Amino acid sequence: MSTAELASSYAALILADDGVEITADKLQTLLKAAKVVDVEPIWTSLFAKALEGKDVKDMLSNVGSGGGAAAAGPAAGAGGAGGAAAEEAKEEEKEEEKEESDEDMGFGLFD
Numbered sequence: 001m002s003t004a005e006l007a008s009s010y011a012a013l014i015l016a017d018d019g020v021e022i023t024a025d026k027l028q029t030l031l032k033a034a035k036v037v038d039v040e041p042i043w044t045s046l047f048a049k050a051l052e053g054k055d056v057k058d059m060l061s062n063v064g065s066g067g068g069a070a071a072a073g074p075a076a077g078a079g080g081a082g083g084a085a086a087e088e089a090k091e092e093e094k095e096e097e098k099e100e101s102d103e104d105m106g107f108g109l110f111d
Contacts (some may be wrong), residue, residue, distance in 0.1 A: 004039040008047045009029055016056035024048040 027044035
């Protein structure tokens, strides 16, 4: 990560911590106050657009709680059809693993 990206990230975190809306102008002002002069305005506008309308504090507090549980919910609610689809997916994965074996190609890692 470059100095510009890191400085913009920290500036965005400071603004979020203070409860201030994150805009490119406010990020640039904060970087100038911190005497970080090598940040091009494109970085502050990228960070401002990426974080527009998002609650940064909420994103940071929920870093480890995404992904896995949400995917399991719809499959459980689908009933029997979800179970059959899950079994088919497992069978396909097993078939793919067999196809990708190095033994079938006639060479191994240490040959």
